[in-house]
Amino acid sequence: MPNADTSASPIVSIVNVSKEYTLGETVVPALRDINLSVAPSEFISIAGPSGSGKTTLLNLIGCVDTATTGQVIIAGQDTRNLSERQLTELRLHTIGFIFQSFNLVPVLSVFENVEFPLLLQRKLGSAERKQRVMDLLTKVGLADRAKHRPSELSGGQRQRVAIARALVTRPKIVLADEPTANLDSKTGENIIDLMKEMNQIEKTTFIFSTHDAKVMAHANSIIRMADGKIVEDAKRSTKSRDQEIRA
Amino acid sequence: MSELFLLIQIAIRNLFASFLNFVIGGIILMGTLLFVVGGSLLSSVDSAMSKSITGSIAGHVQVYSDKSKEELSLFSNWTMPDIAAVPDFSKIKPALLSVDNVKTVVPMGVEGANMTYGNTLDQTLDKLRKAVNARLAGDRSPALNERIVSLKDHVRRIVTVIQEDYKKLTVMASTQSIDPQELRAIEKAASAEFWNSFDADALAHLEFMENKIAPLLPDADLIFFSYVGTDLDSFRGSFDRMEIVDGQMVPPGGRGLLLSKYVYENQFKLKTAHRLDKIYEALHDEGKTIASDPDLQLMVKQNRSQTREILLQLDPLSSQRTTKTLQGFLKSSENDLATLLTTFFDTNDANFIERHGFFYKEIAPLIELYRIRPGDTMPINAFTKSGYIQSVNVKVYGTFQFKGLEKSGLAGGMSLMDLMTFRDLYGYVTPERMAESNQLKKNTGVKFVERDRAEAELFGGSSVVGTGGEKKIDDQAEMGGVKYSATARALMNRPYSRDEIDQGVVLSAAVILKDPSKMEQTMREIEAVSKKNGLGLRVVSWQKAAGQLGQFVFIAKAVLYFAVFIIFVVALVIINNAVMMATLQRVREIGTMRALGAQKRFVLKLVLIETLLLGLSFGAVGTLLGSILVKWMGHNGIPAGSEFLYFFFSGPRLYVDLGIGSLIGAFISICLVTSISALYPAIIATRVSPVQAMHAED
Ligand SMILES: Nc1ncnc2c1ncn2[C@@H]1O[C@H](COP(=O)(O)OP(=O)(O)OP(=O)(O)O)[C@@H](O)[C@H]1O
Ligand SMILES: [Mg+2]
Numbered sequence: 001m002p003n004a005d006t007s008a009s010p011i012v013s014i015v016n017v018s019k020e021y022t023l024g025e026t027v028v029p030a031l032r033d034i035n036l037s038v039a040p041s042e043f044i045s046i047a048g049p050s051g052s053g054k055t056t057l058l059n060l061i062g063c064v065d066t067a068t069t070g071q072v073i074i075a076g077q078d079t080r081n082l083s084e085r086q087l088t089e090l091r092l093h094t095i096g097f098i099f100q101s102f103n104l105v106p107v108l109s110v111f112e113n114v115e116f117p118l119l120l121q122r123k124l125g126s127a128e129r130k131q132r133v134m135d136l137l138t139k140v141g142l143a144d145r146a147k148h149r150p151s152e153l154s155g156g157q158r159q160r161v162a163i164a165r166a167l168v169t170r171p172k173i174v175l176a177d178e179p180t181a182n183l184d185s186k187t188g189e190n191i192i193d194l195m196k197e198m199n200q201i202e203k204t205t206f207i208f209s210t211h212d213a214k215v216m217a218h219a220n221s222i223i224r225m226a227d228g229k230i231v232e233d234a235k236r237s238t239k240s241r242d243q244e245i246r247a
Numbered sequence: 248m249s250e251l252f253l254l255i256q257i258a259i260r261n262l263f264a265s266f267l268n269f270v271i272g273g274i275i276l277m278g279t280l281l282f283v284v285g286g287s288l289l290s291s292v293d294s295a296m297s298k299s300i301t302g303s304i305a306g307h308v309q310v311y312s313d314k315s316k317e318e319l320s321l322f323s324n325w326t327m328p329d330i331a332a333v334p335d336f337s338k339i340k341p342a343l344l345s346v347d348n349v350k351t352v353v354p355m356g357v358e359g360a361n362m363t364y365g366n367t368l369d370q371t372l373d374k375l376r377k378a379v380n381a382r383l384a385g386d387r388s389p390a391l392n393e394r395i396v397s398l399k400d401h402v403r404r405i406v407t408v409i410q411e412d413y414k415k416l417t418v419m420a421s422t423q424s425i426d427p428q429e430l431r432a433i434e435k436a437a438s439a440e441f442w443n444s445f446d447a448d449a450l451a452h453l454e455f456m457e458n459k460i461a462p463l464l465p466d467a468d469l470i471f472f473s474y475v476g477t478d479l480d481s482f483r484g485s486f487d488r489m490e491i492v493d494g495q496m497v498p499p500g501g502r503g504l505l506l507s508k509y510v511y512e513n514q515f516k517l518k519t520a521h522r523l524d525k526i527y528e529a530l531h532d533e534g535k536t537i538a539s540d541p542d543l544q545l546m547v548k549q550n551r552s553q554t555r556e557i558l559l560q561l562d563p564l565s566s567q568r569t570t571k572t573l574q575g576f577l578k579s580s581e582n583d584l585a586t587l588l589t590t591f592f593d594t595n596d597a598n599f600i601e602r603h604g605f606f607y608k609e610i611a612p613l614i615e616l617y618r619i620r621p622g623d624t625m626p627i628n629a630f631t632k633s634g635y636i637q638s639v640n641v642k643v644y645g646t647f648q649f650k651g652l653e654k655s656g657l658a659g660g661m662s663l664m665d666l667m668t669f670r671d672l673y674g675y676v677t678p679e680r681m682a683e684s685n686q687l688k689k690n691t692g693v694k695f696v697e698r699d700r701a702e703a704e705l706f707g708g709s710s711v712v713g714t715g716g717e718k719k720i721d722d723q724a725e726m727g728g729v730k731y732s733a734t735a736r737a738l739m740n741r742p743y744s745r746d747e748i749d750q751g752v753v754l755s756a757a758v759i760l761k762d763p764s765k766m767e768q769t770m771r772e773i774e775a776v777s778k779k780n781g782l783g784l785r786v787v788s789w790q791k792a793a794g795q796l797g798q799f800v801f802i803a804k805a806v807l808y809f810a811v812f813i814i815f816v817v818a819l820v821i822i823n824n825a826v827m828m829a830t831l832q833r834v835r836e837i838g839t840m841r842a843l844g845a846q847k848r849f850v851l852k853l854v855l856i857e858t859l860l861l862g863l864s865f866g867a868v869g870t871l872l873g874s875i876l877v878k879w880m881g882h883n884g885i886p887a888g889s890e891f892l893y894f895f896f897s898g899p900r901l902y903v904d905l906g907i908g909s910l911i912g913a914f915i916s917i918c919l920v921t922s923i924s925a926l927y928p929a930i931i932a933t934r935v936s937p938v939q940a941m942h943a944e945d
Contacts, residue, residue, distance in 0.1 A: 055941060064842055064937040085846065091937070092844025103839040103940055107260035112253075119253050120844050126249070165843075177941055 012038035017070030030056040032228040043199045045216050046209040048225035054209040062175045063087045096166030098176035102158040104150040111146040114164045136164040156187035176208035192218040258857040267829045272865035279866045279913045283873030286909030295897035300789050302488040303649045303658040306757030309792035313785040320794025330754045337749040342780050348769040350761045351485045356476035356669045356754040360629035366464040367559040379449040401562035406436045432459040474662040476669020485759045494621025494645020500742030502665045504641045508648040509659025515618045522546040536596045550592040560614040621645040631674025639671050655893035822924035830928045838939035847933040854929035862921030877905045
């Protein structure tokens with residue numbers, strides 16, 4: 001059953017994007033003229049060898065970095081026209097992040113870590129916040145650890161907290177750069193399954209990068225990159241072909 | 248609101264998260280401790296000293312003539328500044344009192360003078376002469392007879408002591424160095440024939456003793472002292488720290504001198520007794536020991552060698568008694584009193600208290616402990632404004648001290664004199680008296696004072712320093728160069744009215760304020776009044792009037808504030824570096840927050856609040872410790888180790904007050920230092936890119 005609606009307007013739209021890093025005299029091209037369109041509620045894996053540009057692409061989508069040329073449109077907004085402040089607002093309300101090293105605030109409890117983005121948003125009252133946080137913690141199976149500090153949890157548990165944190169603001173997109181790299185492969189697969197479950201429940205778009213073939217297999221579609229280019233837009237292209245055929 | 252709460256929560260939990268925080272906290276703790284203690288100490292010294300100065304002589308504000316060549320300096324004891332006179336105090340008093348905040352105005356003239364008194368032989372001969380005169384006048388009472396016999400014996404004893412001295416001298420020095428005439432005179436005075444023939448021609452014998460023997464005793468003394476010539480009644484009313492110790496207050500409107508108790512003890516007391524007092528105090532109050540203190544050892548040595556003053560003062564009867572009691576006390580069979588006294592004064596830590604007690608119980612009642620007693624009239628000499636030496640006989644009514652400043656040589660260096668005597672010594676003659684003297688001159692045929700000599704006449708003399716002879720304002724007093732005799736004598740004894748006291752020359756006036764905190768403003772008002780009425784007054788605060796002393800305090804304060812400033816800067820630099828390091832250690836955390844949607848503002852607040860909270864909590868501990876220390880010091884007081892410090896502590900101990908000012912100051916400085924030192928790291932922290940959240944842990 002297709003869980004992605006490619007016919008709706010794309011949540012991420014990347015048009016002719018290049019990214020170059022300048023290291024002193026030399027210019028390192030990280031992305032070369034990329035085009036990509038992601039529909040809402042997709043669950044995509046980005047694959048590719050080291051240095052192929054996965055992280056760079058995710059950073060552009062996550063609005064933490066800007067393209068050298070080309071257009072990056074997130075949730076209908078062209079990021080070129082946004083100020084640093086507006087980009088931060090966009091991240092806060094539209095994008096969730098899951099990091100390779102979990103990146104929880106060590107002095108805050110599990111509950112407080114998940115609550116953190118909500119406090120930045122200043123939209124909800126404390127009762128609503130509590131309900132939403134506990135809801136998510138129940139979903140990721142850590143409701144009984146709400147008062148614990150991150151240092152008291154295992155790596156897998158920490159990444160679950162991070163997933164809850166990424167989802168707590170009900171973002172349109174969740175980005176995860178190698179979320180399983182610091183976990184053993186069994187735990188890593190569990191994390192991807194959890195992400196997929198969330199993708200199905202919340203209808204949130206997930207884009208994650210990985211090296212791990214096993215992990216990759218859990219994705220609905222895979223984008224393969226090499227040398228700063230998208231070399232294959234696997235099942236997605238098949239899918240669109242299917243749709244074309246059906247039509 | 249919830250965001251601020253979150254920030255504070257993060258800050259609290261990060262308080263002890265890093266070793267660097269302990270470094271920062273430690274500096275802040277020490278800094279605030281220093282600030283609270285130092286600040287309290289300084290403000291306590293400041294207020295104690297202001298009490299010392301304002302309460303002893305200066306008042307809150309001093310005014311003096313703006314024609315003065317030098318600045319008023321009340322506490323420079325020996326070199327009096329060149330201050331022009333204010334010719335008529337009654338002209339400035341009402342103007343000063345018209346200023347709202349002025350409570351009282353006390354006229355003053357700070358000057359130096361000296362006092363001479365004869366040696367023991369002079370004094371004994373003086374007594375003998377008086378007794379002989381009484382007999383010549385017809386008194387035949389047995390009591391007088393007995394007194395004459397006793398005084399004659401005393402003089403004979405003194406001669407014996409002198410003879411002993413000369414014997415020792417001839418042994419030590421070659422006989423040529425001693426004037427044979429002196430030896431012959433002593434021999435004559437010690438001879439039995441001299442004393443057998445005494446009653447036959449007492450006056451001639453007395454004359455021989457006074458002219459030939461008395462000068463051989465070198466203990467005649469000239470004592471310099473500084474004094475404040477003032478309206479004594481008004482002074483006493485305005486400076487309520489003043490209290491009479493010996494004798495009595497000078498009667499209202501009267502002439503007289505009140506010696507400072509400090510000067511009285513240091514200059515007029517029998518040196519041996521004064522040294523015993525000082526040793527007693529050092530042992531009893533300061534916990535020192537003779538064995539370990541070279542100063543005390545020196546005093547013991549001086550007491551052993553300087554027994555002559557006591558020997559001279561003891562008449563034969565007292566000498567015998569003292570010899571006997573000392574023999575009993577020391578369990579000695581020695582018959583020579585001088586040797587006994589030397590042994591007696593060879594004190595150590597074990598026997599001192601007992602001997603000190605014995606001295607005051609057995610020996611002191613037989614001698615004069617002080618060279619001047621309240622009630623004595625003394626000739627006082629001073630240079631007038633124009634260089635003449637004026638001499639006035641003044642009755643010493645008693646001694647006084649300023650409460651809490653008993654031991655302070657600075658506040659205690661000044662004696663008090665009535666304003667009339669001051670004017671005589673100062674040599675300034677009022678225009679009224681000038682006119683009166685001119686009248687007298689006319690009557691006695693003395694030609695008019697020439698116009699260009701008027702000023703010199705005004706100041707009681709026409710010659711330059713040193714060429715004038717001595718002028719006495721006494722029975723044959725001369726005033727303004729004119730003989731007064733009977734008039735002057737009458738002037739000496741009658742009480743003066745307030746008007747007479749006010750209408751005359753003063754050098755300055757102390758202004759006591761109702762509300763001292765408004766001093767600056769009141770000074771401006773006084774200046775305005777002076778200008779409006781053409782009084783020509785210079786207005787200075789007590790700090791300034793205190794002269795070098797005030798400057799010293801100013802410098803001490805400046806040094807302290809500079810030290811505090813340096814500590815601040817050093818703390819600032821260290822804290823800045825530490826916060827910088829702590830921030831760099833948290834780049835990934837900050838990057839994560841930024842990636843999650845925290846604005847730069849949030850990061851700025853995060854670093855600032857964390858450092859501020861760190862500063863406030865360690866600062867609170869420092870303030871608490873400092874306050875406890877200050878309270879402890881306030882309870883026990885810091886002892887003023889030296890007499891010099893008595894003045895600064897306004898008493899024997901400084902009871903440090905925990906100034907609310909230093910607490911507020913500490914709070915403000917913590918906030919200031921931490922925010923300033925955290926500002927740069929905080930700005931750097933806002934530049935952390937959210938990309939840095941992506942970097943894997945090392
Ligand atoms: N900050 C940077 N400065 C300079 N060059 C960079 C920077 N970040 C990435 N690059 C370069 O851009 C290219 C793409 O890097 P990127 O990190 O996107 O690759 P990746 O696919 O994420 O690799 P990996 O699998 O190792 O994480 C690489 O050649 C890399 O060296
Ligand atoms: Mg990467």
